[in-house]
Amino acid sequence: MDGRLEAIDNRFDKMDGRLDKMDGRLDKMDGRLDKMDGRLDGHDNQFAAIRGDIDNLAMATSQQFAHVDTQFELVHDELGLIKEDLAVVKDVVKDHSFRISRLEHRTSTAA
DSSP: OHHHHHHHHHHHHHHHHHHHHHHHHOOOOOOOOHHHHHHHHHHHHHHHHHHHHHHHHHHHHHHHHHHHHHHHHHHHHHHHHHHHHHHHHHHHHHHHHHHHHHHHOOOOOOO
């Protein structure tokens, strides 16, 4: 009977050795998982920072487009006023040209 108990005891010793090895492997795996978790946290932080930068850039770009659009509207309005002014100048020049031509005609017929 002692032989059987020793055999069982040996089996338990082997199992204990295997469990010790398994514990070591599990500890290494736990360390690797902790490293991976830390890296993922770092990536999450980097992603959040990049996303914040992109959101800020989008907001700034939107504001710039609104500013440019406002400036284009102002330029368009100014061009409209300039066109009106040019039409007035054109009419004045046409009127003066007509008057000058009448005066030239009078002076040439009077001479």
